[in-house]
Amino acid sequence: MASISFTVNARPYTVDVDPKMPLLWVIRDVIGLTGTKYGCGIAQCGACTVHLNGVPVRACSLPVTAAANKAIVTIEGLSADNSHPVQQAWIEEQVPQCGYCQSGQIMAATSLLKRNANPTDLDIDAAMQGHVCRCGTYPRIRKAIKLAAQKMKNPTSKS
């Protein structure tokens, strides 16, 4: 067991866990934030994506020790009231179907738009190809990212 400190959504936590435990299970089962999902456990599907010091990471394959003294942001930290422009765009474009992969998709899209305010289709492909959606919401994800980019410049933008 090891004692590890970090912040999740700006709140400080110290956990006493097996140092090999992936960050995903610490977030879900120790901290109790279940918006971040398990999909494959081998960093192939992106359902577990969170931001670690602003960078998207696969929490299923990252040992909790890698998060020591760092800032983690999960889907719950983006905004609880869906006010973030990416969440807004996701709702306007009616992206989710089953919704299970969408936390990861949204965290990846948010990170992309932070780096690149005007992503092209190729930029979107590059940033989102690690994220699997079995329901097939990809055409809408593409549209929603473009809408979110507009909203970030002009919050009243509509699809």
Place this chain on the structure above:
Amino acid sequence: MTTKTISRRNFIKLSGMTGTALTLGIGFSALGKDSPVLTAALAEAQNIELNAWISIDTAGTVTIINHRAEMGQGSFQAVPQIIAEELEVDLNQVKIVFAQGSQTKYGSQITGGSSTVRGSYKRLLRLAASAREMLLEAASRKWNVARTELVAENGQVIQITTGEAISYGDLVADAAKLQPPKEVKLKSPRDYKVLRKPMPRQDIPLKTNGQAVFGIDKKIPGMLYAVVERNPRFLGKLKSFDDSAAKAMPGVKHILPVKMRVFSHDREGVAVVADSLWAALQARKALKVEWDDTAFPHHSSEQLYAQMREDVKNKPGLSFRTKGDFKRAFETSAKKLEAVYETPYEAHACMEPLNCIAHFQNNKLEIWGPIQGPDWVQADVADLMGLKPEDVTVNMTFLGGGFGRKAFLDYPHEAAVISKAIQAPVQVFWTREDDMTQGPFRPGMVYQCRGGLSDQGRLQAFETRMAGQNMDHQNPGADKMAYNSNVTEGFLETYLNSMPHYSFSDIPLESPIPVMWWRSVYSSTNGFAFESFLDELAHAAGTDPLAFRRNYFWDARYHELANRLEEVSGWKNRKPNEGWGVAITECFSSIVGEVVKVSRKPDGKIKIDKVWAVMDCGWYVNPDTIRAQVEGSIIMALAAATKHEVTFKEGKAVERNFDSYKMLRITDSPEIEVHVVDNEEKAGGVGEPGLPPFTPALTNAIFDLTGKRIRKLPFALEEV
């Protein structure tokens, strides 16, 4: 206390309502076209079990019980949208709660066969209209104003002349005392305000901020976590296990052998129960298990397909549908065609792997999980556990995908067995590898098609012989000589009317591999064979593939669909150096036509330029949900056609996770345009029928571009 008061109390508990309310349901005893709409009080007085779908309280809040699972397909929205239309309330005034599994209350709850809307919309419309009429009647009496002077609108009754309004909440106490009307007039679709509009789905905001509770997110007090090491071969027995190392690991509470029912067999495994999921996963790795796999064949994909290929050639089929004399008509045809098509085994690969919570105590069982058929789970798990159905409560969570897999009862049964053994609530978690390798899978299929054309190029003889595992043959006591009545699934009904000689038969394959519905079921593979072969016949006849199909359309509905497809896709303006393919299939009472356009990129590789789909599902609820479902169906079909398959080696599934079962990604997602036909036909399915026509439309387009006919799936698009 009677059962009735329990039902009411349950409903009130579920809906979180208090006090007076107008609660309406349909008497289940005579569930059918004319089964009566009843108030809760009347049902109780007459001792009739009521399926309570709708309730309005004094605050005017409308509570609707969603009796079906929400796995992405939109029932969470569709059911309330139907109710809101005839009840004249704003969709935002409507609160939705999931029903618990109860066959006696809701009729069939299985979310399969794309049946949620088409199976219940008429009843739902009548229920909502009855409530509206009772509220109008109550207002008419209260004000002493003629019913004809009143309108219902936006949760209120309004006097037309004075504009005076009273909210539904203020009328429910009086309305609850009235008799529901014997007959109600339903609106004409022309007057719809909510239905047929792209209303935003109410579950979506919960799915963009992490609030939606899937099975895997559900926690109950005192819950332990279990993972199970199951036999990787499907019928094997547990010989022995050594848990000495696993038992000593931190957090481990119990290690026990378990059996869960899979059709006629018990799947065996060893469960590790711990105080956290992580602890259970670690201890499972330290477990040493020996299996006895001697009593059954260990099939490989090569063996299975060799057998099926031989079967379609040599074995007599079990005949399902025949007309005329196929053999003679084929032999006397001017042109004869024969082709064999092969489709792979597939995993459902829902993004949320299987999981289930069970709490067994005092001979009662409560289950929570991502479950497609809560009423089935209630009945079947009760039977397996030796309980009465009323002692089994099944709670649905959101489902992270279903596609047929979560209609199966193995995983709730296993959770129940473990909870009973350890006398504690437990969540059984399946890793991706567990989920992917244990099946049930979509069965692999081999089809042999033969067709004969007259000297004018008219199709006069059509035959399909299908070899593959029959899902029904797995059930206990199944007649293994029974034909597969799904062998025509996907084929247009109109073709069967217009073709003079046809024959459909199947040759069942015996294998221990468990198989199960996979989105659009047999249509998902039949469609590929039928619609590829029709394309081959059209080319042999020298006829445009869309025109060729039109020659066999019996009624106007199919012509309208083909015309629409031709128009939206620009079929007539096809250019050289483009490949165009079309396919039309019928599945769960909906007809879908799709056109795919492909071309070669500068590097010579094929790319899908665009897909057009026209969906005729008759009466419908929400055009945007339909578009989303067709988009998703096309993408799932493209994945199964070009990306992934499950193969078997020595009786075990080879693909264990997404590194070998390659899922389709955004980079491979084509542009898709979906159109919905407006008509008044009976409602058909929405969640599945968009899938079957895609693959043949794609391979037909590839043939048009390259002259290469693809008859075996999956194939690599970049290698054509």
